[in-house]
Amino acid sequence: MTQTIGIIGSGLVGKSVAHLAVAAGYKVVISNSRGPDSLSKLVKELGPLARAGSVEEAIAAGDIVSLAIPLANFKTLPADKFVGKVVIDQTNYYPGMGDFRRTDLDQGKLTSSELIQQHLKDAKVVKGIHNIGWIHMQYNARPKGDAERTTLPIAGDDAVAKEMITRFIEAVGYNVVDAGSLADSWRIEPNTPIYFWPYAPEVPEGLTEQEAKEVYRQRGKPLSPEQARQLISTTKSPSPIGGTLEGLPPIHIALFLELASANTVEG
Template sequence: MGTDDESIRVVGILGAGRVGLVLARLAVNAGYRVLVAGSGDPARIAAPVATLGPAATAVQASVVAREADAVVLALPLPRYRDLPVEALRGTLVIDAMNYWWEVDGLRDDLADLRTSTSETVRGFLAGSRVVKAFNHMGYRDLEDEARPSGAPGRKAIAIAGDDAADLAVVAGLVDAFGFDPVIAGPLAEGIKLEPGAEAFGADVDADQLRAMLDRFPASQRGRMVARARRIRPDAAG
């Protein structure tokens, strides 16, 4: 694999758990320089990051924000409020996080069906260019299913965002990482990729993934979202 996207040379990963390290490995395999930050001292994650090869380096989160051309958020979602807002201003930020109420607790800010969690993250990261991607496929499938472009049975990753140019860049990353990109729509449509939606957990090809996204409005989750979005407090009175 490899990439011809000259706009992205350095990929930053905020989060050194299972998802973060798998995405870091995919980025290294695609030919990118990769900066990985966990929580706290980079020495704590130096050993697992070293297994990715010389193109990957364990660093502070501030270094990721300063030096990466695109930053992937692979943190527990409630930690989005710890992100360096000013340092990420103007940066392409790829939100791979999910809301797990069993682990994260019941959170009104993350469970509100009137908005996607990525829109909530974007609202906090004023000035960042947020695109949803890499959240709906399990980390084992991400690690095992990467294939060169055009390979039979290649699986797909859906992405959602409001800016066409940013979507094109992230689509290029998805392709370089080993998957067919599928545009889900604007960032609000990222709710179709969250837990509770049919596409969440999907390990399927592009046609199957598009069909899942198309079926969302008629699904139970889709109807719940539609009801929530028809009644907005700011529309009352």
């Protein structure tokens, strides 16, 4: 039976996950805070395997539920609807963006995925597909056996849920390595070596902004499972904890702002 991926959030990340999922033959139910009617154009673009729904419908339909929302919005998730659900946590902690900040996250007493798991106490949360930019999420996907296939990490506390997420990520175009428990997921969070940069191409100096954008839209160098494990195992606790705009390639910020100003970023 074809599995369904329920996606909460139709912004750049949610759209990329939806495209990957339907390309791999999964059904998709995608939702956002504005309701299904706002997603008609996206659903048409995704094709017959996709439909729009409310957040509750996406949760109910999903064999796997993707959280493609800002971490700051986690309390809006209806925890009682997630009972028994396998969840991909794609959120990231960016304390410098907006007014969302938590002392327990800043002090490393809790990882962002542990925070999600606390809220969704009856779900099975797995951190994954969070450490690669939305642009390269689609561009870097490659079939099994392809020499250019790269590797993404996951972390979680439930072995069955991790296996389910692993199969999904492998199906949409990536190798997978296990980074441990949710408590260990700090090793794959923002401001760590495996976050973002390994999946983006190098942009030479001296290019115009348009030329730089064209280069940046290409895939990055492949990261082997062995290289990914090495990055994870040698990671030191980041200080400060959390991501910053300064920690991202400037051209990535430029592309994001371009899309935002064009009013194409949906949440």
